[in-house]
Amino acid sequence: MNLPEIEKKWQKKWADTELYKFDKNSDKPKHYVLEMFSYPSGAKLHIGHWYNYSLSDSYARFRRMQGYNVFHPMGFDAFGLPAENYAIKTGIHPQDSTLSNIETMERQLKEMGASFDWDYEIKTCMPDYYKWTQWCFLQLYKKGLAYRQNAPVNWCPNCQTVLANEQVVDGRCERCGTEVVRKNLTQWFFKITDYADRLLEGLDRIDWPEKTKTMQKNWIGRSTGSEIKFKIKGGGEFSVFTTRADTLNGVSYVVFAPEHPLVDEITTDEYRQAVEDYKLFASKASEIDRLSVTREKTGTFTGAYAINPLNGEEVPIWISDYVLASYGTGAVMAVPAHDERDFEHAKKYGLPIKRVVKGKDGIDDTLPFCDYSGVICNSGEFDGLTVEEAKKAVTEKLAKTGDASFKVNYRLRDWLISRQRYWGAPIPMIHCPHCGVVPVPEDQLPVLLPYDVDFTPDGTSPLAKHEGFMNVKCPVCGHDAKRDPDTMDTFMCSSWYFLRYPDNKDDKMAWDPKIINKLLPVDKYIGGAEHACMHLLYARFFTKAFYDMGYLDFDEPFTSLVHQGTILGPDGEKMSKSRGNVVSPDTYISEYGSDAFRLYLAFGFSYVEGGPWSDGGIKSVAKYIDRVERLVDRIYKDHKEHFHDKNDIAKLDYSVNYAVKNVTKDIAVFQFNTAVARIMELTNNLYKYTESGKYDRDEAMSAVKTLLLLLSPFTPHFAEELWERIGEDYSIFNQKWPEVDESKLVLDEVEIPFQINGRLKERFKVSKDATKEDIEEYVRTNFSEYLDGKTIIKFIVVPSRIVNVVLK
RNA sequence: GCUGGAGUGGCGGAACAGGCAGACGCAACGGACUUAAAAUCCGUCGGGACUAAAAUCUCGUACCGGUUCGAUUCCGGUCUUCAGCACCA
Numbered sequence A: 001m002n003l004p005e006i007e008k009k010w011q012k013k014w015a016d017t018e019l020y021k022f023d024k025n026s027d028k029p030k031h032y033v034l035e036m037f038s039y040p041s042g043a044k045l046h047i048g049h050w051y052n053y054s055l056s057d058s059y060a061r062f063r064r065m066q067g068y069n070v071f072h073p074m075g076f077d078a079f080g081l082p083a084e085n086y087a088i089k090t091g092i093h094p095q096d097s098t099l100s101n102i103e104t105m106e107r108q109l110k111e112m113g114a115s116f117d118w119d120y121e122i123k124t125c126m127p128d129y130y131k132w133t134q135w136c137f138l139q140l141y142k143k144g145l146a147y148r149q150n151a152p153v154n155w156c157p158n159c160q161t162v163l164a165n166e167q168v169v170d171g172r173c174e175r176c177g178t179e180v181v182r183k184n185l186t187q188w189f190f191k192i193t194d195y196a197d198r199l200l201e202g203l204d205r206i207d208w209p210e211k212t213k214t215m216q217k218n219w220i221g222r223s224t225g226s227e228i229k230f231k232i233k234g235g236g237e238f239s240v241f242t243t244r245a246d247t248l249n250g251v252s253y254v255v256f257a258p259e260h261p262l263v264d265e266i267t268t269d270e271y272r273q274a275v276e277d278y279k280l281f282a283s284k285a286s287e288i289d290r291l292s293v294t295r296e297k298t299g300t301f302t303g304a305y306a307i308n309p310l311n312g313e314e315v316p317i318w319i320s321d322y323v324l325a326s327y328g329t330g331a332v333m334a335v336p337a338h339d340e341r342d343f344e345h346a347k348k349y350g351l352p353i354k355r356v357v358k359g360k361d362g363i364d365d366t367l368p369f370c371d372y373s374g375v376i377c378n379s380g381e382f383d384g385l386t387v388e389e390a391k392k393a394v395t396e397k398l399a400k401t402g403d404a405s406f407k408v409n410y411r412l413r414d415w416l417i418s419r420q421r422y423w424g425a426p427i428p429m430i431h432c433p434h435c436g437v438v439p440v441p442e443d444q445l446p447v448l449l450p451y452d453v454d455f456t457p458d459g460t461s462p463l464a465k466h467e468g469f470m471n472v473k474c475p476v477c478g479h480d481a482k483r484d485p486d487t488m489d490t491f492m493c494s495s496w497y498f499l500r501y502p503d504n505k506d507d508k509m510a511w512d513p514k515i516i517n518k519l520l521p522v523d524k525y526i527g528g529a530e531h532a533c534m535h536l537l538y539a540r541f542f543t544k545a546f547y548d549m550g551y552l553d554f555d556e557p558f559t560s561l562v563h564q565g566t567i568l569g570p571d572g573e574k575m576s577k578s579r580g581n582v583v584s585p586d587t588y589i590s591e592y593g594s595d596a597f598r599l600y601l602a603f604g605f606s607y608v609e610g611g612p613w614s615d616g617g618i619k620s621v622a623k624y625i626d627r628v629e630r631l632v633d634r635i636y637k638d639h640k641e642h643f644h645d646k647n648d649i650a651k652l653d654y655s656v657n658y659a660v661k662n663v664t665k666d667i668a669v670f671q672f673n674t675a676v677a678r679i680m681e682l683t684n685n686l687y688k689y690t691e692s693g694k695y696d697r698d699e700a701m702s703a704v705k706t707l708l709l710l711l712s713p714f715t716p717h718f719a720e721e722l723w724e725r726i727g728e729d730y731s732i733f734n735q736k737w738p739e740v741d742e743s744k745l746v747l748d749e750v751e752i753p754f755q756i757n758g759r760l761k762e763r764f765k766v767s768k769d770a771t772k773e774d775i776e777e778y779v780r781t782n783f784s785e786y787l788d789g790k791t792i793i794k795f796i797v798v799p800s801r802i803v804n805v806v807l808k
Numbered sequence B: 001g002c003u004g005g006a007g008u009g010g011c012g013g014a015a016c017a018g019g020c021a022g023a024c025g026c027a028a029c030g031g032a033c034u035u036a037a038a039a040u041c042c043g044u045c046g047g048g049a050c051u052a053a054a055a056u057c058u059c060g061u062a063c064c065g066g067u068u069c070g071a072u073u074c075c076g077g078u079c080u081u082c083a084g085c086a087c088c089a
Helices: A003-016 A047-065 A081-090 A094-111 A127-142 A192-205 A210-220 A245-250 A269-283 A287-291 A340-349 A387-399 A497-503 A513-519 A535-548 A585-592 A594-603 A615-637 A646-668 A672-690 A697-711 A716-725 A772-782
Strands: A030-035 A069-071 A146-156 A161-163 A181-190 A222-232 A237-242 A253-256 A300-307 A314-319 A331-334 A404-410 A429-432 A436-439 A471-473 A480-483 A524-528 A561-564 A566-568 A610-612 A749-756 A759-767 A792-798 A802-807
Touching: A003 A094, A003 A585, A003 A594, A003 A716, A030 A047, A030 A497, A030 A513, A047 A069, A047 A524, A047 A561, A047 A566, A047 A594, A047 A646, A081 A094, A127 A146, A127 A436, A127 A535, A181 A269, A192 A210, A192 A222, A192 A535, A210 A535, A222 A245, A222 A387, A237 A245, A237 A331, A245 A387, A253 A340, A269 A300, A269 A314, A331 A340, A387 A404, A497 A513, A497 A535, A585 A594, A585 A615, A594 A615, A594 A672, A594 A716, A615 A672, A615 A697, A615 A716, A646 A672, A646 A697, A672 A697, A697 A716, A759 A772, A772 A792, A772 A802
Parallel strands: A030 A069, A030 A524, A253 A314, A524 A561, A566 A610, A749 A802
Antiparallel strands: A146 A161, A146 A181, A222 A237, A222 A300, A222 A404, A253 A331, A300 A314, A429 A436, A429 A480, A471 A480, A749 A759, A792 A802
16 A cells, blocks of 8 residues: 555545544543653654654544543644754744744644644744743742742853853863853742652652652652751851761761852851862862762861860861752761761861761671661760660750751752743843832733844843843833843743643633643653653642642642653664764655554554664564555455354454453553554454455454554554445544453463473363362373372462472 | 663563563565566474484573572662753753
């Protein structure tokens, strides 16, 4: 069959007849199938898009045929850095390149034959969308979840610009090679940490891959401990967070992150130069390097001393880059005897190491001793307590004087959303010299992103140079004021898009709760595992925040989640231009057709794993499609007299129902490769049933229809074509998904393997109802040659499964 | 480095609340059809030993060890590899 040709025909008919139009008023149960929308970067769909979208489409069609009212929208995550970089390089405006890319991708998605209803499309870079992204910002601000704070950015002193992590290669600017430093800017944050516990709790209520939940749990990183106050000799105080309050007596120094706000204040003149040098050194290291356990410990003394609140000892205050400003309080108490990193640091700089926990039996005297199983020593009144008891006792004692408290700490950090870039949604805030920071009134949204902006890097946010944009009247006092020159992180756009789809044309509100609460949460969300900790966490945070504000009546956005794997190049390596192993879908589509391409993606890989591309694979699938066509034609055109053999028909019935049962089960859990394998088996069995020419045509035609229905989600055009050819009504996608007749799957006999000492010896058939005793009896009678004269140690019978006899 | 995955024939991959390892397919090989090729159809197909052939035995799910009547599946350790690490999205 010439697939590329018939595909065009059906795509046109599907469009003309509005086959995929979503019916808002349907009384069928809803099913919201959503793929992570794509970033319109390159000009064309790559194989990863196909893998995600075409198979999710198969799933959506399957649910539709099962009788669900399927909502299956598509859109574009259109703001972002690559378009801006492309513009800096080529002079083509980000809006122009983005919209043109989107056009190409829309066309290609239609060529895929996907069942999207394009009436619900969204593009995040359009004012009718980002108006509401800005509205979301304002709601979070009103709820007290947005705040401004200093935070470091990567800064290239030569290009005079902020760099994304991606643009920093080996600590240097990717454009000019200059060493990158960190520089503090005042930026907007969302208090996602306020939701840390609820983000943890919600994980128990959703059907997500366990590994994704685990990653989110570890990312949030809840730990319980104590916050302990130290006084600084000569005035001032600071706090540390520790999970080991029990070791407070073993503190021999404290360490501040080099960025800690008190560092400048406490540093003595004698040490000032060393501290400044060290701060510069630390500003050049990446966070990953700083957290590395194997990185050589570095640091310097500030000249200041802190007072241990438990024993009054004076201990030196150091700065070192193994302490991060962003975690805990940005300061730690160092107990070298009981912490690996402190131990290394103390050894290198000759600081005292004082043991305060010993092994239970007092035998283990190697340091550092980081085990939680020990007992306290060298700590006066706390000696003899277990670690857990002492944590409590120490904290409680200090709590009386206000020097300590129990504290839950998270690894999760607040979400920094300011970007010093052009191609994003402007932050809807105004800075007034009289009123301070003032939100843009909601009826003045959107804050339009101006087109005529000079976005070449020169030290400020591109928007800051646009007078027309920046100058504004304060909405409170009416005086001259300035807009916020930054734009929002594009993760903002993708944190609520699933709420916009069903009500995408609403110009009165971001979403109409009446519509959204009916269609959401998303029933099946499909996208890459690389989003496990960021996008998927941010979207959950948004949903919970808007639930709290009463805009939603659910608080988890994605009931069920599936990750697709990665399709690699034919060489088994990740596809990349530099490796020259990029497989472009287009050439295959025009040669074999979209259906063959889709079927290969379904059959050739484990969906969640992905794997290497193979030209042979798609060829074999194209052959299989032709094989189905020959089979269908042969049976359909056959009008001769026929034979009715009960046995053969029972076998065919079994095969049909076996296929229906397993294909249904497998598609539901995204196991497309085994679903297709079962369809192939049915095809083979139907060949066998009909090859002699002596068969019942009605039975065969009924099996053919089932075969086409099962195949239709994978090869929609091909199935539609054959459905028409055998004289059935348009459209195959309006047919009901076949149901299993379990009675046809019941076999009277089951085959059971017989093992001696775990080694397979024989197989035998017994009635499906045979009891343990029946089976043992059968084995003793029929396989006596294995057992006679031997000592039976154990006779294991698992009915319908296995017999294993353990002989001496 | 930290966190989370993955490792099964020549290849893609099945199977796992612990019970016949290799479903389905590719490649390869043999055969049928054909003047021939392509296409199609049928058959064989993890390694080794022993066989004329079969039967049979044996090894085998990255590596080492453990639990169990029985481990690809559970536990401990090792190696390799992939993803994420907060400004790529």
